[in-house]
Amino acid sequence: EDQVTQSPEALRLQEGESSSLNCSYTVSGLRGLFWYRQDPGKGPEFLFTLYSAGEEKEKERLKATLTKKESFLHITAPKPEDSATYLCATDSWGKLQFGAGTQVVVTP
Amino acid sequence: EAQVTQNPRYLITVTGKKLTVTCSQNMNHEYMSWYRQDPGLGLRQIYYSMNVEVTDKGDVPEGYKVSRKEKRNFPLILESPSPNQTSLYFCASSSIQGYEQYFGPGTRLTVT
Numbered sequence: 001e002d003q004v005t006q007s008p009e010a011l012r013l014q015e016g017e018s019s020s021l022n023c024s025y026t027v028s029g030l031r032g033l034f035w036y037r038q039d040p041g042k043g044p045e046f047l048f049t050l051y052s053a054g055e056e057k058e059k060e061r062l063k064a065t066l067t068k069k070e071s072f073l074h075i076t077a078p079k080p081e082d083s084a085t086y087l088c089a090t091d092s093w094g095k096l097q098f099g100a101g102t103q104v105v106v107t108p
Numbered sequence: 109e110a111q112v113t114q115n116p117r118y119l120i121t122v123t124g125k126k127l128t129v130t131c132s133q134n135m136n137h138e139y140m141s142w143y144r145q146d147p148g149l150g151l152r153q154i155y156y157s158m159n160v161e162v163t164d165k166g167d168v169p170e171g172y173k174v175s176r177k178e179k180r181n182f183p184l185i186l187e188s189p190s191p192n193q194t195s196l197y198f199c200a201s202s203s204i205q206g207y208e209q210y211f212g213p214g215t216r217l218t219v220t
Contacts, residue, residue: 032207043112043198043211044151087151091207094139094158095166100150 002027004090006099013106016077021102023088024070033071035064036087044087078106110135112212114199120218129184129215131199139202140182144195189219
């Protein structure tokens with residue numbers, strides 16, 4: 001059965017304290033893996049798509065990487081505005097499966 | 109402005125009373141999808157559509173119907189809502205090639 005698991009469930013960071021979020025997956029026919037950011041009461045906001053093992057993408061303080069079994073979202077020197085829930089999702093030709101998310105809180 | 113709109117944003121209804129949640133996008137996207145989000149369970153895909161007249165089941169399609177008669181619209185229909193369909197619903201769209209899904213603002217549904 002296809003499965004997407006994110007860890008940790010929650011993460012509390014001091015401003016400037018870098019960390020990584022994990023997304024492990026078992027999906028047949030993976031076409032791509034996505035990372036989204038979600039703020040309370042809002043729809044998810046797209047961050048990255050990764051297509052193949054070894055691929056990396058960066059955006060400001062965020063960097064996403066992909067292996068054959070997991071993906072990491074690295075947050076470098078986070079700021080309070082990086083506080084959000086981060087979601088990963090796998091795509092098998094239109095059928096998407098989301099992880100439960102990692103709630104990140106960055107304190108000044 | 110590129111956007112996905114959903115209506116209504118909030119709805120309280122009673123068991124068994126048919127309802128429709130509309131979803132519309134102005135980006136000429138081929139792909140559209142519906143999700144429900146519940147605490148501890150994350151986002152779960154209900155139905156998706158790769159193009160007009162093409163729809164497929166996601167992980168939790170039971171109790172829901174969809175149709176895609178026009179490219180821009182993808183309504184979600186609950187023929188006989190039950191309390192376990194109380195949830196936050198999101199519609200999303202993307203171009204097949206672009207992959208970047210744009211999400212609507214969400215519809216909070218309560219079924220009593």
